[in-house]
Amino acid sequence: MKKIFLLAMLTIFGIANSNAQQVKKTKKTLAKKTAIAETPKVIASKVIGAKVEGAGMLFENETIDYGTIAHNADGNREFVFTNNGSKPLIITNTQGSCGCTVPTTPKEPIAPGAKGKIGVKYATDRVGAFTKTVTVTSNAEGQATKTLTIKGTVLADEVPAATPTTKS
Structure with missing residues (x-):
């Protein structure tokens, strides 16, 4: 049992x-x-680019290619973005990777659904190929810092051909 x-x-x-x-x-x-x-x-x-909780930042392009440009040409370009979040986007700082790359920071908060622009000016008095970055600091959810890139080539001025001198 x-x-x-x-x-x-x-x-x-x-x-x-x-x-x-x-x-x-x-x-x-x-x-x-x-x-x-x-x-x-x-x-x-x-x-x-679906809506995110909090502030969002979605760029149309994260790289600007200047292509091949003339020496001392206009070096101004713009990065366009949209706040795809539910709260205002505040960009607290933009910083170029060197003194030849100068960004401009939007002063006002970007409302949800609104577009904004970050201007960048490259010093085209420097001849040769370049690749520089702009670091954006904001309150964007999940990406407090974002790195954007500019690149291109600045051509040297053409040197006129020497004219032969004749002795009289």
């Missing part, structure tokens, strides 16, 4: 333990599926 009772208790314990393990596996699987399901939402908000 003791053996039957002991066998029954072990069987009940074994079934209960098996069910507990199954519940743990189900919870883990459900957690993984939830995490995977939420991942595209995060990616979509960054890539497509």
Whole structure:
């Protein structure tokens, strides 16, 4: 009788333990599926520009290519962005990577859904290829700093051909 009772208790314990393990596996699987399901939402908000909670900053282009430009040409360009967030975007600072790259910072907060511009002036009196950055500091959700790039090539002035001199 003791053996039957002991066998029954072990069987009940074994079934209960098996069910507990199954519940743990189900919870883990459900957690993984939830995490995977939420991942595209995060990616979509960054890539497509969906609304974000808080302030947002989505640039039309993060790189400006000046191409090949003449020496002392107009070096002014603009980075255009949209506040794709639900709160005003405040840009607290813009900093060029060197003294030849001078950005301008919007003074007023950018309302949700509104566009803004960050101006940048490159000193085109410097001849040769260039790649410079502008670091933007703001209250944008998930990207307190953003790095923008400008690049191009400034051509040297053409030197006129020497005219031969004749002796008279």
